[in-house]
Amino acid sequence: MRPRFARARPARRCAGAVALACLAAAGRGEAAATGARPNILVVVTDDQRWDALGAAGNAVIRTPTLDRLAREGVRFANAFVTTPICAASRASILTGLYERTHGYTFTKPPLARALALASYPALLRQAGYRTGFVGKLGVSLEKGAEYEMFDVFRPSSLPYFQQIGGETRYLTDLHAEQAIEFIRSTPPGRPFGLSLSFWAPHAEDDAPEQYFWPADLDGLYANVTLPPPPTSEPAFFAALPEFLRQTLNRERWHWRFDTPAKYQQMVKGYYRTITAADRALGRILGELRRQGLERNTVIVFTSDNGAFLGDRGYADKWTMHEASIRVPFLVLDPRLPAAARGRVLTQMVLNVDILPTVLELAGLAAPAGLPGASLAPLVAGRRVAWRDEVFTEHLWDHPQIPRTEAVRTERHKYIRYPQHPEFEELYDLEGDFWETRNLVADAGQHQRLEELRRRADEWIRRLSVAGKGAGR
Secondary structure (H helix, E strand, O other), X not given: OOOOOOOOOOOOOOOHHHHHHHHHOOOHHHHHXXXXXXXXXXXXXXXXXXXXXXXXXXXXOOOHHHHHHHHHOEEEEEEEOOOOOHHHHHHHHHHOOOHHHHOOOOOOOOEOHHHHOOOHHHHHHHOOOEEEEEEOXXXXXXXXXXXXXXXXXXEOOOOOEEEEOOEEEEHHHHHHHHHHHHHHHOOOOOOEEEEEEOOOOOOOOOOOOOOOOOHHHOOOOOOOOOOOOOOOOHHHHHOOOHHHHOOHHHHHHHHHOOOHXXXXXXXXXXXXXXXXXHHHHHHHHHHHHHOOOHHHEEEEEEEOOOOEEOHHHOEEOOXXXXXXXXXXXXXXXXXXXXXXXXEEEEEEEEHHHHHHHHHHHXXXXXXXXXXXXXXXXXXXXXXXXXXXXXXXXXXXXEOOEOOEEEEEEOOEEEEEOOOOOOOEEEEEOOOOOOOOOOOOOOHHHHHHHHHHHHHXXXXXXXXXXXXXXXXX
């Protein structure tokens, strides 16, 4: 399938008696029973790779709340971000646009007001939802735009341990309390759209310890020895070209993973911060249940990018390899029948699919010309035509992070570096999931390589044209 932008799907709108119920529901439990517009909770973690989740087959990490969402909802096993860095990825989640189109990343001007007002929170608010934000926004907005996007805006920043009213508090727990406060303060019968963005499990880069968690989790994972990643052997890193060895990925690898003991310490810390976020989310779900909202609240869970945990001799993210671009992605729609739940879907989905998904769930039409598509039909178990390739990119001009572009099909991945055209990567993911064998020099792959180069060029052309008309 050639790269194309998804068309807006027909809106599902309240009509007749259901429309009256949407307006007249007198209580929270009644709203769930009448078929009123659902509440929508979008939860985003920071730097959580796709396999840092019990439901994804990780036998070590403890994520009971997320595992429950997977059992009662739908898990997308092949979910990716369009740009593996928080600033650009979070702007893509909000706007449904690629970095090349919305134009925002670190050191760039704030996200254009027109784009902020076309974000999913702003569109929900315009449609009568009470919208809130809690946690790490990660996107600079033109002054005042946040107050047109959100009725309640509670942004946060590191460190993980903060002094609040003379008491030391853990940031993730504060996020949970602020989310619960938002839910409790929403008037009965009015739908809400809450965006909850945990800092966890992002490292606290300025601190030698890097990862922080509540004291009661100190012993968690203490008696486990974690296996190193398949590509952590020094020879693998040594074989990389010079420009991929002199990177911030490698510098931060020394901070976290350059000895076996440090690797165990850091990855266990990373896991503990995820468990703490999982527990905090469990508190929020408990509040939904107490308020009678559990049956009418759709939950979308993902992360802003993946993370290298020593893979390829790296830390952090930024390149187009699986550990960096691949994220967990769960959707729980409690209104669906039991037969539609607990499924694992293999379609390739993207962070830019969140906006059209949320809007369709709310009965609203997505703006025309977006690159993403609503996941609502897939979640509902309907058979629909779907993409067979994705494009990813990282465009920040940073001296230690090379600009990168990639096309990933269901089987192959092509990666290139615009500032270093002498080096390309091609992988057959079917037999080489961890991307250990670069096939660029394989004569038998020449035709495929040429085709993927052309596809990358076509994606860039389309996204660049879209950017000119995006209001930035």
